[in-house]
Amino acid sequence: MKKPALPVDEALRLKSLHSLNIVDTADDERFDRLCRLARQMFATKVAAISFIDNDRQWAKSCIGTLDRTIPRDISFCAHTILNSEPLVVNHAANDTRFHDNPLVTSEPNIQFYAGYPVKHVNGAIIGTLSIMDDEPRGFDAEDLKCLKDIAELVQSELHAILLTTQDQLTGLLNANGFRVLSQNSLNMCERLKAPAALAYFDVRDVKQINTMQGNREGDHALMIFAELLTFGFRDSDVLSRLASDKFSVLLTNTSIANTRDILDRFKERVDRYAVENRLSYTLDYNVGVSWVDVDGDYDFDNLFDEAKNLALKTKT
Template sequence: MLDPKLTDEPARRAALDRYEVLDTPREPAFDRITDLVRSILGVPISAVSLVDADRQWFKALSGLDAEETPRDVAFCNHTIRERAPMVVTDATEDARFRDNPLVTGDPNIRSYAGIPLETPDGYNIGSLCAIDTVPRQFDPGQIAILRNLAALVVEQLELRRIAERDHLTGALTRRAFLNEMNRAIALFERHQRPASLLLFDIDHFKRINDAHGHPAGDRVIRGIAQLCTSLQRPSDSLGRLGGEEFGILLPEAGEHDATKAAQRFCDAIAATEIPGAPPLHATASFGVAELSGDWPTGESWLAVADMALYEAKRSGRNRIAVARHESCNAT
């Protein structure tokens, strides 16, 4: 009987998107797995491959220099259609692949063994594969090893997702937020898609802790995070970058729209009463930085927004400042 989860492409894509892993930087946990595959199975190439709408993107790739391929030429695109491993002993004799440009040209794939990366809810989002440039058999012991390592890839993806959320606010952690920023940078470099960063922190937060205690401070942090989450667009990302400092990433927003959004957040925070005993009020200062080709990493982009934030605080707090522009008072 046909497994419906192998044919439900929208649900499969949603399962992949939940990991928020596409276009993120390389990570040692995944690189170590592909290195192990090469060493144990004796193959020149191994990859953790994730299948997006129209591309195969590599979270880890050992033995080859590439970031992605079109989906229609990916061996992995066939692997995700089955529960069982896909093994190709000689691609030149397989009707599915003998005319494939990855077989007829670089990297000259001849043999392939791929294990579907199955999520806990049963969707195949990609594969862990071993690739050779000569025809070969993969014995049952090697396939068993590959299965175990594929399960480890999924475990790493799950751990990565758990570690991406701050326990107090539910916002992205600093690491996860920087990954989102780096994804926005990749989209900007590839397709010139705009994005802007709002960086803010709670004004005089130490006074709140000193006057009311740390539980009250946590209440303010949580309340402001919930407020920002309720105000942001579905495509925006909120991150807690440390203590009382937050970032809001605005995809598809230039400086003008980002400045208006920052003012809206700033005004809303100032007008909000944080419930509790006693009820509390707080304000926040904002720095705004539109993405530019001058900032090739999340950290450099963050540094520019931080300079604007410093200007907002220096000029009186409870206001916004735009990178390389004069600050604007909150109303």
């Protein structure tokens, strides 16, 4: 069995996948419909829309018998994401890459596989649309065109999700995406009895920058602040631009004492950036912080409102 290699853009690919916040989410009729279409069109036992995470293949939608999660080392789809071309395996038992793969030698006994890469809007390949059967079969150029058409519909749905949850200027989550992902993260913290904190940032003087130096420079200031947030907090934290000059971060498994230390270091980073890059303006901001400990109320709306109210009346 040949284990799949890592794509050359693996870091960007994973970052792009995680920006969608789609892995481990609930069933979605939009994707189920496309899987049903693929299965019916090609008369296969299985059709799936899968994403390749750090060490696993995870199926957002699957029609037929296939585990929702498959180790990446034995995943057919992990081979498919290595380039932009579709992968077709007509007879897996005769293919040196897969003949002794557990997915071939035991359930679901894959003999035929066809997978088409699914891309993020930035071009990174994050997953696949795939069809599988327990009997070998042919797959011609016309079949590939049809599979590509459905894969492009999958990409369109992903792009629509991105537009509804991502801030287009900074690439951070927007208010809608932040609320959904934060409540999910808070639910996890409650199950694990872990603390969490929410910080609300009100960046000052952006309106003045727009007036004095133009909207383009004001947008640049907001992009700088978003970038500093990205470097100043962990990958596991939830970052967002809520609207105009308002930002927020949810810190999971983080006590209020640690949160204050993190915010102090972030303030130092922001001040240092302005000096080192000789900005003609400052990136001053107000910040409000709320938190929840074990046995507290892990409700997003309460945490958010408390942090926002503090930020709007408290100056750093």
